[in-house]
Amino acid sequence: MTGGDRLDFELHPNANPVPAAERSALLSSPGFGRIFTDHMVTIRWAESKGWYDARVEARAPIPLDPAAAVLHYAQEIFEGLKAYQGSDGSVTMFRPDANARRFRESARRMAMPELPDELFLRSLEELVRVDREWIPQGAETSLYLRPFMFASEVFLGVRPAMEYLYCAIASPAGAYFAGGVKPLTLWASEHYTRAAPGGTGAAKCGGNYAASLASQAEAIEHGCDQVIFLDAVERKYIDELGGMNVFFVFDDGSIVTPPLTGSILPGITRDALITLAREKGHEVREEQYALAQWREDAASGRLREAFACGTAAVITPIGVVRSPAGEIVVADGSTGAVTQGLRDTLVAIQRGDAPDPHGWVRRLA
Ligand SMILES: *Cc1c(COP(=O)(O)O)cnc(C)c1O
Numbered sequence: 177m178t179g180g181d182r183l184d185f186e187l188h189p190n191a192n193p194v195p196a197a198e199r200s201a202l203l204s205s206p207g208f209g210r211i212f213t214d215h216m217v218t219i220r221w222a223e224s225k226g227w228y229d230a231r232v233e234a235r236a237p238i239p240l241d242p243a244a245a246v247l248h249y250a251q252e253i254f255e256g257l258k259a260y261q262g263s264d265g266s267v268t269m270f271r272p273d274a275n276a277r278r279f280r281e282s283a284r285r286m287a288m289p290e291l292p293d294e295l296f297l298r299s300l301e302e303l304v305r306v307d308r309e310w311i312p313q314g315a316e317t318s319l320y321l322r323p324f325m326f327a328s329e330v331f332l333g334v335r336p337a338m339e340y341l342y343c344a345i346a347s348p349a350g351a352y353f354a355g356g357v358k359p360l361t362l363w364a365s366e367h368y369t370r371a372a373p374g375g376t377g378a379a380k381c382g383g384n385y386a387a388s389l390a391s392q393a394e395a396i397e398h399g400c401d402q403v404i405f406l407d408a409v410e411r412k413y414i415d416e417l418g419g420m421n422v423f424f425v426f427d428d429g430s431i432v433t434p435p436l437t438g439s440i441l442p443g444i445t446r447d448a449l450i451t452l453a454r455e456k457g458h459e460v461r462e463e464q465y466a467l468a469q470w471r472e473d474a475a476s477g478r479l480r481e482a483f484a485c486g487t488a489a490v491i492t493p494i495g496v497v498r499s500p501a502g503e504i505v506v507a508d509g510s511t512g513a514v515t516q517g518l519r520d521t522l523v524a525i526q527r528g529d530a531p532d533p534h535g536w537v538r539r540l541a
Contacts, residue, residue, distance in 0.1 A: 183219070183227055183228070183230045183295060184230065185217070185230045185231060185232050185298070185299070185302045186229075186230065186231050186232070187231075187232045187233075187302075187306070188231060188232065188233040188234065189215075189234075189306070190214040190215055190233070190234035190235070191234065192234070193214040194214060196309075199309065199310065202348070203310070203312045203313075203348055205350060206312055206317070206347075206348040206349055206350045207349075207350055208320070208347075208349050208350065208352065208488065209320070209347055209349075210347070211347060211348055212235055212345055212346065212347050213235065213303075213307035213310040213319070213345070213346040213347070213348070214234065214235060214306075214307055214310070215232055215233065215234060215235055215303060215306050215307050215346075216232075216233065216234075216235040216236075216303070216343055216344060216345045217230070217231065217232050217233075217299040217300075217302055217303045217342075217343065217344040218230070218231050218233065218341060218342065218343050219231075219291070219295065219299065219341075219342040219343075220328075220339070220340070220341055220342070221289045221291075221339065221340040221341075221342065222338065222339050223338035223339070224338075226289075227289075227291065227292070227295060227342075230295070230299070232302045232303065232306055235345060238341065238343070240328070241330040243330045243331065243332055244326075244327065244328050244329070244330060245327035245328070245329050245330075245331055245332075245337040246326035246327045246328065246337075248332060249327070249334060250381070250382065250383045250386075251286050251287070251288055251326060251327035251336070251337055251340075252286075252324065252325070252326040252327070252381060252382040252383070253279065253282040253283055253286055253288065253324065253325055253326075253379060253380055253381045253382070254322060254323065254324035254325075254380055254381075254382065255275045255278065255279050255282075255321075255322070255323045255324070255380060256275075256320065256321070256322055256380075256487050256488065257269060257270065257271075257272055257275045257300075257320075257321050257444075257487055258270060258318035258319065258320055258321065258349070258487060258526075259300075259304045259311060259318060259319040259321060259346075259540075260311070260318050260319075260526060260527055260528070261311040261313060262527065262528040263528075264528075266528070266539055266540070267304060267308060267311065267539070267540040268526075268528060268537045268538060268539050268540065269300065269304075269321075269537075269538050269540070270444075270487075270525075270526045270536055270537060270538075271444050271448070271536045271538075272296075272297055272300060272538055273293060273297065273538070274444045274447070275296070275323075275444065276291075276293035276296040276297055277293065278380060278442065278444070279291060279296055279323065279325075279380075280293070281378070281379070282379040282380045282381060283325065285376060285378070285379040285381075286376070286379060286381055287336035288325060288327070288336065288337075288340060289340060291325065291342055296323065297538075299323065299342070299344050300321055300323065300344060301540055301541070303321070303344050303345075303346055304319065304321070304346065304540060305540065307319070307346055310346065310348050311348070312348045312349070312350065314351075315351065316350075316351035316352065316523070317348070317349060317350055317351060318348075318349050319346050319347070319348055319349070320346065320347045320348070320349040320488070321344060321345075321346050322344065322345050322346070322347065323342070323343070323344040324342075324343055324344070325340055325341065325342040325343070326340065326341060327339070327340055328340055328341045349488075352488060352489045352490070357491075357492065357493065357511055357516075357519070358492075359492070359493040359494060359495030359496070359506075359509060359510060359511060360401045360402060360484060360492050360493065360494050360495060360496075361399070361400045361401050361495060361496040361497075361498065362395070362400055362401065362402055362403065362404040362417070362494060362496070362497045362498070363391075363394060363395030363398050363400035363402070363403050363404065363497075363498055363499070364403075364404050364406060364467055364497055364498070364499035365391045365394060365395070365403050365404075365405065365406070365499075366406075366411065366499065366500055368388075368390060368391035368394070368403070368405075369405060369406065369407070369408035369411070369415075370384065370387065370388055370391075370405040370408070370415060370416070370418050370439070371384065371405075371408065371415070371438075371439040371440070372408035372409070372439065373408070373409065373437070373438060373439060374438070375408075375438075375439065377415075377438060377439035377440055377441065378436070378438050378439070378440065378441060378442060379441075380441060384418070384441075385418070385419070388403065388405075388418040388419075391403045391405070391418075392418070398498055399498075400498055402417050402418070402419075402420075402484075403417065403418060404416075404417055404422070404497060405417070405418055406467060407439065407464075408439065412466045412467065412468070413434065413464040413465060413466050413467075414434055414464075414465050414466070414467060414470070415434060415439055415440050416434065416440045416441065416484075417484050417486075419486055419488075420443070420484035420485055420486035420489070420492065421433065421434075421440065421441070421443040421445070421446040421484065421485050421486065422434065422482065422483070422484050422485075422494070423446075423449065423482065423483050423484075423485065424465055424470070424473075424479060424481075424482050425458075425479070425480050425481035425482070425483075425512060425514045425515065426473070426478055426479060426480060427477065427478050427479075427480050429457070429458050429459070429514075430458060430459040430460070430461065431453050431458045431459070431460045431461070431514075432460075432461050432462075432463055432465050433446060433450065433460070433461075433462055434462070434463075434464060434465060435462040435463060435464065436462070443485060443486055443487075444487065445485040445486050445487055445490065445491075445522070446485055448522060448534075448536065449485055449491070449518055449522065450462075451534065452518060452521055452522060453514075453518060456517070456518075456521075458514070467497075467499065470482075470497065470504055471501075471502075471504050474504045474505065474506055474507075477507075479506060479507070480506075480507055480512055480514070481493065481506065481507060481512030481513075481514050481515050482494040482506045483512075483515045483518075490519055490522060490523060490526075491515060491518060491519040491522070493506075493510070493511040493512065493515050494506055495509035495510065496509055525537065
């Protein structure tokens with residue numbers, strides 16, 4: 177791994193931070209992804225130098241040359257995780273080491289340099305420490321952290337860039353479901369897919385999201401909340417939602433989730449839920465599940481619950497799936513007991529309200 181492990185962050189405090197009263201007003205109803213803290217972290221990489229110039233500084237626009245490689249060929253990756261403030265005042269993050277590893281794996285897929293895990297983790301700790309006052313207090317609130325990296329080299333040739341900017345910003349987040357957890361209505365698209373075998377489906381890159389927006393618009397046209405993608409080869413098996421992984425709960429207590437074959441994103445929430453479900457005594461199988469099977473199992477009553485999961489919303493029940501072939505209603509379309517139980521267990525661990533036997537919670541020193 178390239179150097180940088182001993183890189184020190186230079187602190188340049190924001191000279192004009194948001195006044196405390198204004199900050200409190202913003203934090204009383206933060207929503208999601210709308211408001212941002214006073215600072216950001218940046219680290220640069222150049223082919224000739226490796227990682228250098230690590231800074232904590234005022235959050236501000238980033239000057240970008242119009243020929244910056246990212247604007248043309250989309251070498252960009254990101255992560256998303258949350259920092260929480262416990263009732264005892266301690267600040268924690270949930271499995272940030274897993275995000276660090278996934279960030280490196282995404283970088284490798286996009287032919288970008290791999291930020292050492294230690295630097296990734298330290299960058300987030302520096303940011304959370306300097307903007308600690310921005311962590312909202314209250315049930316289901318958090319400080320959402322968004323590390324990302326892009327090709328900043330000024331060059332229009334097609335090859336991996338030789339200069340990159342890593343950056344992390346933070347955004348206070350309110351309860352995802354203000355009026356309580358509400359089951360999703362999904363649209364199963366027949367002509368758009370998200371990721372093909374050998375493609376970038378397992379990398380957390382902005383390009384995957386750009387490619388999903390037209391199908392998301394189609395979902396909304398059909399009165400649905402989000403799109404659920406089918407596999408790109410047979411257009412038969414469930415992949416994921418394009419930002420959340422999917423689970424199915426059956427009448428015998430067993431649980432199925434699509435396997436990590438390279439076309440879905442290996443969610444950290446997904447991974448934690450597989451572990452927690454097994455601890456609760458459920459058999460969990462990572463296997464393909466066809467939309468036609470879903471229709472059959474919903475009709476016969478074998479399928480009891482379905483839910484989507486990811487960092488932002490944790491777990492969201494799936495109530496209805498629409499497709500040109502008709503509508504599938506999962507059980508009675510409301511939140512199932514297994515879904516609710518898994519959600520409660522995971523949220524309690526994340527917030528420090530339950531023991532953490534797997535060492536998933538990292539405390540800010
Ligand atoms: C981030 C993401 C997820 C969820 O991953 P978590 O680590 O659980 O937040 C699922 N699918 C896609 C495409 C994603 O980008």
